[in-house]
Amino acid sequence: MQTEPGPESRGAQPAAPAELWSGAWAAERLGITLTTTAAPVGLGLEDLVGVAVRRNPRRAQLLVSRVLGKHVPVHPLRVLGTGMRLGGLVRALGVGEAVVLGYAETATGLGHSVADALGAPILHSTRRPVLGVAPVGGFEEEHSHATSHLLLPDLPLLEDDRTLVLVDDEFSTGTTLLNTIRTLHSLHPRSRYVIAALVDLRSPDDVARMDAVAAELGVTIEAVALASGRVELPDGVLEAGQALVAELDTPPDAAPPDAAPPGARDGVVTRLDVHWPANVREGGRHGFTPHDPAFDAAVEEAGTVLAEALPEGAVHVLGTEELIYAPLRIAGAFAARRGDAVTFSTTSRTPVLAVDEPGYAIRTALTFPAHDAPADGPGPRFAYNLRPGAYDAVVVVVDEPADTPELFSAGGLVDRLRGVTDRVVVVTLPAYAPTPAVPAPNSADDAPVAQPQHLPAPLRGPAFGSYPAEDVAWLLKDLSDAELEAPTEEREEAIQAGRAHYAESLPVEYQPDAAYQALFAEALTESADRLAYAVGLVTEQVLALRGRETVLVSLARAGTPVGVLMRRWARAVHGLDVPHYAISIVRGRGIDEVALAYLAAHHDPDTVMFVDGWTGKGAITRELAASVEKANARLLGGGAPGGTFSADLAVLADPGRCVEVFGTREDYLIPSACLNSTVSGLVSRTVLNDELIGPGDFHGAKFYADLAEADVSRRFVDTVAARFAAVRTSVLSDLPGRLAALRGGEHRPTWDGWRVVEEVSASYGIGEVNLVKPGVGETTRVLLRRVPWKVLVNPERAGELAHVRVLAEQRGVPLEEVPGLPYSCIGLIHPRFTRGAVLADGRGTGA
Structure with a gap:
């Protein structure tokens, strides 16, 4: 059995020391054994993967590929050659006409290489939604750190009976593959599927399960891998892995964000234009045709620009998450001009324990916040095995949506790379996006949008709002610099006269005197237990209705403190990190459909529960029902992969008797109603003004950072949350009766x-x-x-x-x-x- 793959069609692959990245250190401490049962190209499991320890309560081990170019720096030609070799195994099955589907984030580049070997088009899944591009499907990857996958093709890749080749870096159980096959077969049936991976670790039961699915669907499902075998895990391996993490790990957020690794440099950062044409696709997010000469020409030009711009020495090219293939090919073109001194890897979402020990697969880790508006918040993200001082330059390749201020912020990816090398070069590629086939939300009519648009990113504290970033993601556009306030009487006159809508401007923020602030403090102290009980009762009902995957979506801004409290209850009582977003709804104008598009792209709409503070007469409740129904039709058509949004609304107090899910129906003071922005995260009420909000924007709001000294937002939620333990028993004992009444229809709205x-x-x-x-x-x-x-x-x-x-x-x-x-x-x-x-x-x- 040879140690490294031999030459392939893209050139010789420089070898690495056999012991490098082997993972023997972790395997010995966890008692993990790798056994190869099939090696069709002469490579065993130990040649292809090493073992590391995950920071993940669901899995102890991570098999770290030594040939994929993800977590381990590898010569780019070796990465490309490995993918071509896997493609050769697929080709040997006689697949004929085929289309390739690669899995984000790890196997997007691998899928491209397999497609190259087959001369086939490729689509890869994505976790980045694109405004106006409706997903043709989606599926979940249960064991992964980030699970939701979207399929956003604008090429006709999935509609015919061509063999579908699904490419991933490894098969553990095959569950993700079966999820995909079931989803796509229900949309566009075909007769043959091939699954391809670097390593196949399925058990006999897993293989039998896949055979049963093939029989059920009446299709052929075949599998190929460079190596097959099993990972033998002793009893208690999960606990042992967690113990290792507890013993050796420094959590990513424990160090200051601008901390540099040991031996840090202070590298210079420059941008480099590699002349990538705007109309050339940089990847397969929307589909990619085989052997695109324009892409190949762009790659060669980029390799030439790098060779001319960078001095001799060791250079590492770093792709970013899903953006693997274009940076890999650019690295290959650069290496063709520079030789073996070039290595390649990409950033990752996967949290792994880093231990600087010989024979361990993850020696170093750079931790930084996400920089491309992901659904799961600002991070963390990781770049592994980039040892300080090992490189004369690091070239980080991003696409336009990922070229954000977060990329360059203190503690951001570029800043962390400055501690690795004396020179950081940033290359930004234009991001291809198809013209949306559906109207953009918030557009005035139903005409298709002429220009491609990406969904905007959520706002989080402390950059926007005074709540901690984990408490809420604001699906709003920052209008803090806009002049929107108008004198109250003048504003009221314009609204009632029909010359203006109330959401087009803002009232002047009321600033209470000391006596009124004392009333707020007194009301908060007196009502904290009652509020905590109501928060607990309404949260428990929501969790009973939506399950552990609940997503809270508060109606900004009165609903947002309640959403923060509900999220904290779920965490304190059940250990759940429930996502919480704040969204705008405007009476007479409806809910923010761009924000709903964002939610649909990142979560199953069936898991969403809308949240508000209280009801009055029920005008917003009615607005929510009408506008959500309209949004479902416009955004989701027949429904997203998980369903459509429900207009259910959960509130602390429902004196208007217009919702079913509530904490109380008494009309009592919720102290957050006493104030404006200073009890709601320093955020204004929401704004929908055509001069400031475009068709692809979230509704807007202002962040009143200048009022920070008067802010009591955290005081309000902290005071109520401090009483959760005191009311927990009462809530849980009263919950069965409340749920029985809810399910029995006793809480139907009477209006x-x-x-x-x-x-x-x-x-x-x-x-x-x-x-x-x-x-x-x-x-x-x-x-x-x-x-x-x-x-x-x-x-x-x-x-x-x-x-x-x-x-x-x-x-x-x-x-x-x-x-x-x-x-x-x-x-x-x-x-x-x-x-x-x-x-x-x-x-x-x-x-």
Whole structure:
């Protein structure tokens, strides 16, 4: 059995020492044994992979490929040759006309090389959505650190009966492959599938399961690999692996973000234009035709530019996550001009324990935040085995969507590479994106968008908002530099006159005096237990309905503190890291469809639960139902791979009786209603202004960083969360009854609040239900940012409304006691602009 692959069609592959990256150190400590059972090209498992320890509670070991160019620096021609050799095994099956599907992120480059060997087109899966490009399918990779895969072709690759060749770096159980085959076969049946990997580790039961699926579907499924065998794991290996991590690992977030590795340099960073044409595809995310001469020419030109720009010496070319094939080919072209001094690898999502020991497969690790707006937040991401001082230059190749400020930030990838080498060169390739075949969300009509657009990235603290980054991802556009505030009376007049929509501008932020702030603090202290109980009860209902994969989507901004608290409850009580996003919905305009497109691309829509603070009369509840139904039709057509969005809304308080999932139906003060941005992450209410929000943008909002000294956002959620332990027993004991009532239909909406509002509107001659704001929360908002006329108060609840009295006095608004009022209070917006009044310019303003 030879140690290294021999020459292949792209040239000789320089050998590496046999012991390098072997993984013997980890295998010995965990008791792992690799046994080769088949070696069709003369390579055993130990020639192809080493063993490392994952930072993953589901798997102890990671088999680190020594030939893939992912975690281990390898000569690029060796990587390309290995893929061609695997393609040769597929070709030997007599596949004829074929199309190749490579798996993101690891096997995108490998899939390309197999496709090269077959002269076949390729599509690779992706975890990056593209606005307006509807997925033709998706599937999950259960064992992976990042699981969701999308298929976004704009070429007709999957519609016919050509043999589909699925390429991955390894087969462990074959589950991901079966998920894919089932999904694609349901969309476009075909008669033959071939699966190809560097190593095949399936058990006999796994092989039998795949045969059973083939029989069930009436298809042929064949498998090839450079080596087959088994990984023998002793009992307790998972615990042993976790113990090794606990003993030896420094968590990625334990060191300061700008920390450099030992022996750090202070490398110079430069950009280099390699003249890549904008119309040449850089990869197979949307499909790639075989032997594209324009691509080959672009690769050769890039290799020439690198050779002319870089001095002699050791150079490492670093691809980034899914972007493997183009950087690999560029590295190959460069190596053809420079020889063996060139190596290649890419960044990774997979967290692995790094141990600087001979014979271990992962010797060093650079940790940095993600820089291409991933679904799972800002990171961390990793670059392995780049030893400081080993390279005279490192060339990092990214595509345009990944060329972001995060790439160059303190602690970002480029910054970390400066500690490895004296020279960091950044090469950015244009990212091919097809013209969307469906209208972009938020567009004014149903016409297709003319230009390709990518989904924007979420915003996170501390760059936007005062919540920690893990608490919420804001699906909003930052409008902090825009002048949007208008005097309250002027703004109210324009809104009621129909000259402006309330979401086109912002009210001036109310800044409370010391006495009012003291009322907030008192209300928070007195209500913390009651709020914690409501948070727990509503969160438990959501988890019962949506399961452990729940995704919380709060309606910014009143819903966002509640979403933060619900996420914290799920973590404190169940150990779940529930994703939480904040999204905009605008009365009369609907929900932000670009944000929904982002969610659909990153999560199963069936797992989403919308969250708000409270209900009033139910206007937003109705808006949510209508706009989500419309968005499902526009964005998802017949549905995403997991389903469509449900307009279910979970709230802390539902005095309007217009939702089924709630903490309470009492109308009491939720202290976050007392203030504006200073209790909601320093974020303004959302903005939908055509001058600032384009068809492919999220709705907007401002970050009031200048109000940081007055911010109590964290104080609010920290105070309530501190009471979770005290109310946990009560919540869990009351939960069965609440769930039984929910499932039995006892909590169906009655819309009592809407009827009350209609009666009040008629009784006071207002004639417009949107000017009647029932409930403590809505009344408070009227007093804070509208032109209030009067406040109706239930005398039996007057003792709980101290903050309402203070605000009313400050605004000169009379309080009117109404015995038997179904709410604690109702705020009435001044109707003077809706009664046929005439402005100075002579235009009528009657409704």
